[in-house]
Amino acid sequence: MRTYAPATTATVLDRLLEEPSLAAAVLHHEVIPERPPDVAPFPDWLDERIVAGLRSRGIDSLYRHQAEAIEAIHAGEDVVVVTPTASGKTLCYTLPVLQALADDPSARALFLFPTKALGQDQVAEFAGQAMASSLQVAVATYDGDTPAPIRSAIRTAGQVVVTNPDMLHSAILPHHTKWFQLFEQVQVIVIDELHTYRGVFGSHVANVLRRLLRLCRHYGSNPVIVCASATIGNPAELAAQLTGRPSRLIDRNGAPRGERHVLLVNPPILDVATGARTSALTHAQRWALPFIRAGRQTIVFGKARVAVEILLTGLREALREHLGPRSRIRGYRGGYLPTERRSIERGLRDGEILGVVSTNALELGVDIGSLDVSVLAGYPGSVAGTWQQLGRAGRRLEPSVGILVASASPVDQYVIHHPEFLLERSPEEARCDPDNLHVLLAHLRCATFEMPFEPGEVFGPAPADDLLAFLGEEGHVRQAGDGRWYWSSENFPASEVSLRAAAPENVVIIDTTPNRPRVLGEVDLFSAQVLVHERAIYIHESVQYYVDRLEWHERKAYVHKVDVDHYTYANRAVTLKPLDVFAEAPATGGRRVHGEVMVASLVTLFKKLKFGTDENVGWGPIDLPELELQTTAYWVTAEAVISPVRGVGGSAGSAHAPGSALADPAPRRLAPEAADGLGDPSASWRRDDLDVALVGAGRALQAVAAVLLMVDPRDLGLVSQVRSPHQESPTIYLYEAMPGGVGLSERLFARHDELVVGAAELVASCSCESGCPACTGPRLDPGIDAKALALRLLRGLGAAATRAPSAPIPARVA
Numbered sequence: 001m002r003t004y005a006p007a008t009t010a011t012v013l014d015r016l017l018e019e020p021s022l023a024a025a026v027l028h029h030e031v032i033p034e035r036p037p038d039v040a041p042f043p044d045w046l047d048e049r050i051v052a053g054l055r056s057r058g059i060d061s062l063y064r065h066q067a068e069a070i071e072a073i074h075a076g077e078d079v080v081v082v083t084p085t086a087s088g089k090t091l092c093y094t095l096p097v098l099q100a101l102a103d104d105p106s107a108r109a110l111f112l113f114p115t116k117a118l119g120q121d122q123v124a125e126f127a128g129q130a131m132a133s134s135l136q137v138a139v140a141t142y143d144g145d146t147p148a149p150i151r152s153a154i155r156t157a158g159q160v161v162v163t164n165p166d167m168l169h170s171a172i173l174p175h176h177t178k179w180f181q182l183f184e185q186v187q188v189i190v191i192d193e194l195h196t197y198r199g200v201f202g203s204h205v206a207n208v209l210r211r212l213l214r215l216c217r218h219y220g221s222n223p224v225i226v227c228a229s230a231t232i233g234n235p236a237e238l239a240a241q242l243t244g245r246p247s248r249l250i251d252r253n254g255a256p257r258g259e260r261h262v263l264l265v266n267p268p269i270l271d272v273a274t275g276a277r278t279s280a281l282t283h284a285q286r287w288a289l290p291f292i293r294a295g296r297q298t299i300v301f302g303k304a305r306v307a308v309e310i311l312l313t314g315l316r317e318a319l320r321e322h323l324g325p326r327s328r329i330r331g332y333r334g335g336y337l338p339t340e341r342r343s344i345e346r347g348l349r350d351g352e353i354l355g356v357v358s359t360n361a362l363e364l365g366v367d368i369g370s371l372d373v374s375v376l377a378g379y380p381g382s383v384a385g386t387w388q389q390l391g392r393a394g395r396r397l398e399p400s401v402g403i404l405v406a407s408a409s410p411v412d413q414y415v416i417h418h419p420e421f422l423l424e425r426s427p428e429e430a431r432c433d434p435d436n437l438h439v440l441l442a443h444l445r446c447a448t449f450e451m452p453f454e455p456g457e458v459f460g461p462a463p464a465d466d467l468l469a470f471l472g473e474e475g476h477v478r479q480a481g482d483g484r485w486y487w488s489s490e491n492f493p494a495s496e497v498s499l500r501a502a503a504p505e506n507v508v509i510i511d512t513t514p515n516r517p518r519v520l521g522e523v524d525l526f527s528a529q530v531l532v533h534e535r536a537i538y539i540h541e542s543v544q545y546y547v548d549r550l551e552w553h554e555r556k557a558y559v560h561k562v563d564v565d566h567y568t569y570a571n572r573a574v575t576l577k578p579l580d581v582f583a584e585a586p587a588t589g590g591r592r593v594h595g596e597v598m599v600a601s602l603v604t605l606f607k608k609l610k611f612g613t614d615e616n617v618g619w620g621p622i623d624l625p626e627l628e629l630q631t632t633a634y635w636v637t638a639e640a641v642i643s644p645v646r647g648v649g650g651s652a653g654s655a656h657a658p659g660s661a662l663a664d665p666a667p668r669r670l671a672p673e674a675a676d677g678l679g680d681p682s683a684s685w686r687r688d689d690l691d692v693a694l695v696g697a698g699r700a701l702q703a704v705a706a707v708l709l710m711v712d713p714r715d716l717g718l719v720s721q722v723r724s725p726h727q728e729s730p731t732i733y734l735y736e737a738m739p740g741g742v743g744l745s746e747r748l749f750a751r752h753d754e755l756v757v758g759a760a761e762l763v764a765s766c767s768c769e770s771g772c773p774a775c776t777g778p779r780l781d782p783g784i785d786a787k788a789l790a791l792r793l794l795r796g797l798g799a800a801a802t803r804a805p806s807a808p809i810p811a812r813v814a
Helices: 009-018 047-055 064-075 089-103 116-132 148-157 164-187 201-217 235-243 279-291 304-321 339-348 383-389 410-417 419-423 437-450 465-473 525-531 687-706 743-750 752-765 786-799
Strands: 024-034 078-081 108-112 139-141 158-161 186-191 224-229 248-250 260-265 269-271 298-302 329-332 357-358 373-377 400-405 477-479 485-488 506-511 518-524 537-540 543-551 556-562 566-587 589-611 616-621 627-637 714-721 733-735
Touching: 009 279, 009 400, 024 373, 024 410, 024 419, 047 089, 047 224, 064 078, 064 089, 064 224, 064 248, 064 518, 078 089, 078 235, 078 543, 089 116, 108 116, 108 164, 108 298, 116 139, 116 158, 139 148, 148 164, 158 304, 158 616, 164 186, 164 201, 164 298, 164 437, 186 201, 186 235, 201 235, 201 437, 224 235, 260 410, 260 419, 260 733, 279 298, 279 304, 279 373, 279 400, 298 304, 304 357, 304 525, 304 537, 304 566, 329 339, 329 477, 357 616, 373 383, 383 400, 383 419, 410 419, 410 687, 437 465, 437 485, 465 477, 465 485, 477 525, 506 525, 525 566, 525 589, 525 627, 537 566, 556 687, 566 627, 566 714, 566 743, 589 733, 589 743, 627 752, 687 733, 687 752, 687 786, 733 743, 743 752, 752 786
Parallel strands: 078 224, 078 248, 108 158, 108 186, 139 158, 186 224, 260 400, 298 357, 298 373, 329 357, 373 400, 506 556
Antiparallel strands: 024 260, 477 485, 506 518, 537 543, 543 556, 566 589, 589 616, 589 627, 627 733, 714 733
C-alpha cells in the first residue's frame, strides 16, 4: 500500500528534479523571484463604509494600479487596466461602482464577461464586497441559465447586471424598452478579459458595443467604460477598436508575487529517425501526479475536449491503483452542464477538489482559489494564453510551479527550445475588424430593429445611409417620409447573428443508460461531427459513452455508458475553392496571392485508438453532411519551380487536408544530390514526390506563419493541391479558420519572403533524418524523404535567394 503524505510544493518539485527520467526532459527552469507590493492609501472620497468593508476582508491599502485606476474612473475617464493574473484587477472596477451606488442607489452598472462561468464568479465576489460594506446592492447574473421569473426582477430592480456579449446582443438590446432603468441610469460599463475579444468574435462585440452606446445616448446616459485585460501587446489600441473611444492605459502592476518556478519540458524522443516523442498528455500526467498525491492543488490544461478526458481518465486510474484521492479529481470543459461547472468551481475554492483537468475554459479569471501548480499539456497557441494558464497557480505569496510540456508540433518545439520567446518577448497583439462589411451589415440590421436611424446618423466608420439603402433593396428596412430608416421585416435580426465563429446551434447529448433518459451535455455543430458521430466513444467526466445514433437534423445524439480500452478520433477531409482574388504579385518560383475562398469540411472516417499507446485497433466510416466556411486565404503557386510532373498527366489533382496522401506510385527516396537540399529544384518531379513536398512545405509555412503573426496555430488551416483547378499549377493555401477572416491572410501576403525563408530554416534545422511532426508533419511512409523534398520545393520558391529575417523562427533540436 502506498501512502500519500502531505508535502510542500517546493519539496515535491525538488523530488521530481532528482528523478533522472523527468529531469532530463527539463530544457529550461526559470525561477521568477518574489516581488514586494507597491501600495497606495485609500482615496479620501471613498465612502467610509466601503473602506470598513475592505479592512474587514484584510485589505488595508490599495495596490498602485488599483489606486490609479479608481482615481481615473472617479474623474470620468475611460480606462484599460492591464496587469497579470491574480493582481487584483477586479477591485479596479468594483470600488468605483460601489461608490456610485453609495452616492446614488438609483445608479446602474453593466458588467460584461466573455463566459458564463466568469460572470457567475464575479457576482459572488461583488455581492461579498457589498455585504462587507453594509450596502444593499441588487447584483444578479443575466445569462442563458437565468430562470424566466428572475429575469423580470433583474430588468426592473437590478442595480448591477452581470451578463455576456451574447445575451447583451440577443436578449437585452433588442428589448431595451424593458430595460429603460438600466439604460437611463447606467454610470459604469465594465468589459473584463478584454484580450479575448479578438478576431471574428471581437469584431462582432465591437458592433454590439456600438449598439449599446447608441441606446445609452438615446436614453441620456454617458457611462464610463472600464476594460480589464491580461497582458497583451496593444491593449489601448484594442480597447479603442472595441469601444470607439480612447482609454487611459494603466499597466504598472503593484501586486506582490510569490516565488514562481517555470519549467519548459520536452518529452523524450522515442525514435530519432521519425522524431516521434512521448505523448505530451502522458508526460504531463507524470508531472501532475506527485503534486496531487502530496495534497497540492493542481490544474492541468489540455488543448481540446478529448485531451481533457484522456488526462482525467489517466490521473484517476493512476490514483485508483495506489489508493489516492481519485474522487477529488474533476474535469472542466465546454459541454458540461451549468450545475456541474458551478459545483466544480465551488469545490476548487473551498479545497474539496484537489485537482482539475480543464480546457482553456478556466484560463480566464474565474476565482478557483489558491492553486499551487499549473501543468500545460501543450503550448496553448499564444504567449498571453500561456501566461493566463500558468498564472492560475500562485495566487498566494507561497512558491508556485508552472510546467509547460511541449507536444511534437513545430510551434511547441520552437517555444520549448527558445525560452526567450515565452519569458522575454512582448505578448501578441489582439486584433479585430469592426468595419468588416459582413459583420457591420448584420449589426446595422439589429440596430435598426432596436431604434430607427436618423438621416446622416453615423454607425461605424461613416454615416449609415448608403448601407441602409442597400438593406432597403433587400426589403429589411425602409425610409419613411420623415427621412428616418425603420425596420420593416418580420424577422428578428439578432437571432440570425452569431457572435462566435462556431455554428450557432448545438447538438444535445442524451444519455439513455438510466431508466429515464437525461441530458448529459451539448457540443457545437462543428465539434459534434468529430465527437458524437455514430459509433464514437464520447468521454464525459472520464466516463465513456458509446454513441448509438446521431440525429443530425434534430440536433440530438443518443449515447449509453460503456467501459472500453480505447477512444475514437475522427479525420476531416478539407476541400478548397477560390472565389475571388484581392491581390496578386510575382514571387520567386511562382506567384503569391491573397483572396477569398470557400472551404468545405467533411468528416469521412474515424479510428479507434488505445489509451496510453494510441495504437490503432479499428476504424469505421462516418456519413455526415459537409460544413462550409467562406473565408480569406493566402496562397503561393510553384509553376516556375515544377517541370512537367510525371504521373499527373491531364488530371487536375485534388485538394486535401494536411496529412492525407494521394493514391499514386509508391514513394521513393531522393538521390543524394537532392537529399542534401542542393539539387536542382526545377528538375522533373514525380507526382507522389510533389505531393509530399507540398504537404511538408505547407506544414512548415503554417508553423512559421503562426510565429511571424503571433497567432494561435489553429487560426490558420492548410490545403495543398498538386494542380489547383484555379491556378493550373501546384499550390499551397493557408486559409483563416474563421468566417470572413480577420486580416491574417493579408499580412501573410505582405510577408511572403520571410515566410518562405523561415519555413526552409525550420525544416533544415530539424535534427530528424527525413521529416517528422516537428518540421514537415507526420511521416506517411518510411520510404520517403519528406524533409529533402520540402527543402527542395522551398528552395525553388526563393528560400535560397533571401536572407533570413531577424524575427525568431521555429527550430527544433533533439
